[in-house]
Amino acid sequence: MKQRRAIVIGAGLGGLALSLRLAAQGWQVTVCEQGPTPGGKMNVFEKDGYRFDTGPSLVTMPEIFEELFAVAGSRLADHVSLERIAPHANYIYPDGTKFVHSTSLPDWLSTVRNLDRRDIDGFWRFLGLGARLYELSRETFLARSPYEKPEFGQLRALRHLPVRYGWGNYNRTIEAHFHSPHLQQLYNRYPTYVGSSPYRAPATLAVIPYIEHAFGGWYFKGGLYTLVRALTALLSTHNVEVLTSSQVVHIIERSGKVEGVQLSGGRTLAADIVAMNGDASAVPQLLGRSGPSPIPQKDRSLSGLVFLVGLNKKLPDLQHHNVFFSSNYSREFSQLFDEQRFPDDPTVYVNIPSRTDPTVAPPNGETLFIMANAPAVEGAQWDGTATEQAWTNVYDRLLSSGFPRLEGLIAFREAWTPARFAERYAMPGGAIYGMASHGWKSAFFRPANRDRSIRGLYYVGGSSHPGGGTPMVLLSAKITSRMIAGDGYA
Numbered sequence: 319m320k321q322r323r324a325i326v327i328g329a330g331l332g333g334l335a336l337s338l339r340l341a342a343q344g345w346q347v348t349v350c351e352q353g354p355t356p357g358g359k360m361n362v363f364e365k366d367g368y369r370f371d372t373g374p375s376l377v378t379m380p381e382i383f384e385e386l387f388a389v390a391g392s393r394l395a396d397h398v399s400l401e402r403i404a405p406h407a408n409y410i411y412p413d414g415t416k417f418v419h420s421t422s423l424p425d426w427l428s429t430v431r432n433l434d435r436r437d438i439d440g441f442w443r444f445l446g447l448g449a450r451l452y453e454l455s456r457e458t459f460l461a462r463s464p465y466e467k468p469e470f471g472q473l474r475a476l477r478h479l480p481v482r483y484g485w486g487n488y489n490r491t492i493e494a495h496f497h498s499p500h501l502q503q504l505y506n507r508y509p510t511y512v513g514s515s516p517y518r519a520p521a522t523l524a525v526i527p528y529i530e531h532a533f534g535g536w537y538f539k540g541g542l543y544t545l546v547r548a549l550t551a552l553l554s555t556h557n558v559e560v561l562t563s564s565q566v567v568h569i570i571e572r573s574g575k576v577e578g579v580q581l582s583g584g585r586t587l588a589a590d591i592v593a594m595n596g597d598a599s600a601v602p603q604l605l606g607r608s609g610p611s612p613i614p615q616k617d618r619s620l621s622g623l624v625f626l627v628g629l630n631k632k633l634p635d636l637q638h639h640n641v642f643f644s645s646n647y648s649r650e651f652s653q654l655f656d657e658q659r660f661p662d663d664p665t666v667y668v669n670i671p672s673r674t675d676p677t678v679a680p681p682n683g684e685t686l687f688i689m690a691n692a693p694a695v696e697g698a699q700w701d702g703t704a705t706e707q708a709w710t711n712v713y714d715r716l717l718s719s720g721f722p723r724l725e726g727l728i729a730f731r732e733a734w735t736p737a738r739f740a741e742r743y744a745m746p747g748g749a750i751y752g753m754a755s756h757g758w759k760s761a762f763f764r765p766a767n768r769d770r771s772i773r774g775l776y777y778v779g780g781s782s783h784p785g786g787g788t789p790m791v792l793l794s795a796k797i798t799s800r801m802i803a804g805d806g807y808a
């Protein structure tokens with residue numbers, strides 16, 4: 319019997335995971351990646367003994383990663399060393415308040431009590447809300463495409479939806495559960511995990527802090543890119559071909575059915591199915607259809623501005639994850655989404671993997687991944703002047719929050735601007751998560767995993783269902799591969 323042939327456009331995490339699942343189903347798979355290396359946003363930068371992840375720095379729900387390797391008859395633990403980062407993160411506020419966020423309940427309850435003892439009750443209710451949302455979405459939103467018919471058991475689960483807060487506004491839900499302004503700001507940060515504003519997102523995103531609390535924050539020793547290296551090695555043992563520097567410029571379709579793709583050099587590859595792992599909104603253009611530009615500006619998720627700093631000094635007072643909050647959170651999000659400009663006082667996340675993993679920096683150095691949210695504006699000028707101005711805003715926030723001065727200690731500093739993200743990964747304006755999850759419709763009804771008009775065309779990854787972030791992207795691959803298996807290509 320002729321082996322069925324699949325093309326995956328993009329070697330992001332979702333594209334690699336789908337390829338592995340399809341290969342395990344007996345498909346002959348080719349992945350076409352426009353960039354020089356696989357991994358997509360989960361990528362790596364190495365210089366002078368410093369190794370940085372350029373994208374994700376935290377993973378959660380490790381069993382989803384384990385399940386992926388098991389599909390291919392392998393064990394995650396044989397390829398990467400998964401480490402829990404505990405306590406979870408350092409939070410530093412402009413008024414000098416500092417505390418450690420722990421996923422250990424006794425430790426965290428004691429911190430909450432010190433901040434405002436009334437918030438113990440609010441915390442339990444909020445965690446309960448997240449838990450119920452998670453239990454509900456486990457068999458529905460996280461396991462199926464939004465356009466598949468729900469099963470009876472799933473409809474029954476809807477009875478348990480906490481209606482009062484579940485469909486409300488995220489920030490208002492936070493204010494209804496917490497008195498402490500510090501806890502309000504901490505919990506309001508979670509919608510940024512999917513590139514969204516807490517002031518516009520639905521309360522259903524309360525599931526994100528629940529997942530982090532319940533499953534913990536994890537790291538792969540040697541950096542998160544070790545996962546991509548392990549996956550690509552596994553793919554090659556399953557005869558999956560990963561073509562880098564191979565941009566797909568056209569999806570070939572005839573009579574409502576895909577036939578293959580064309581690469582930028584003119585080469586064509588025939589296929590029974592094509593799965594888009596790049597931004598879903600680029601598909602109409604790849605099909606040669608004219609229309610509005612991908613994802614209108616107002617609907618885009620956040621981009622990021624990242625500085626990778628190789629430091630010639632140890633920073634023992636800092637942890638693996640550190641968050642330095644801005645002085646006015648609602649103003650910061652108004653600048654990001656209403657004014658669409660880089661905030662003058664940004665909240666700054668400083669990830670220092672070398673605090674727990676000495677293999678990623680020289681003996682007396684640290685690897686600093688310094689990130690602030692930025693708007694995803696098409697064609698925004700991120701020249702040297704704009705990047706330096708943004709660095710000044712970031713550094714000022716750090717210094718006024720007690721961060722050590724870095725002058726004379728920086729071996730090198732490398733900037734990843736929204737424009738660089740946009741170009742490197744073909745993301746509109748550098749929007750990391752495709753569409754923002756603003757309002758429950760855009761949070762729930764993202765581009766589906768199967769095209770509704772073209773047979774053989776599928777979607778996988780953060781811009782499609784169920785959304786961005788590494789575990790979600792792996793679930794997207796699981797949903798898409800299950801739909802392909804059920805679509806009768808045998």
Ligand SMILES: Cc1cc2nc3c(=O)[nH]c(=O)nc-3n(C[C@H](O)[C@H](O)[C@H](O)COP(=O)(O)OP(=O)(O)OC[C@H]3O[C@@H](n4cnc5c(N)ncnc54)[C@H](O)[C@@H]3O)c2cc1C
Nearest residue numbers: 328330332352358359373374375376566596779780787788
């Ligand atoms: C700075 C940053 C920090 C992040 N932090 C976290 C975190 O801490 N935790 C977490 O879980 N997630 C985080 N994320 C998000 C996470 O990285 C993504 O959600 C996930 O990696 C996206 O995977 P994906 O499958 O959607 O593919 P992507 O990574 O989007 O890859 C898609 C690939 O498709 C390629 N492509 C696009 N068009 C074409 C074409 N026409 N032809 C060929 N190739 C094409 C692109 O070059 C790209 O390599 C972060 C992302 C960034 C950028």
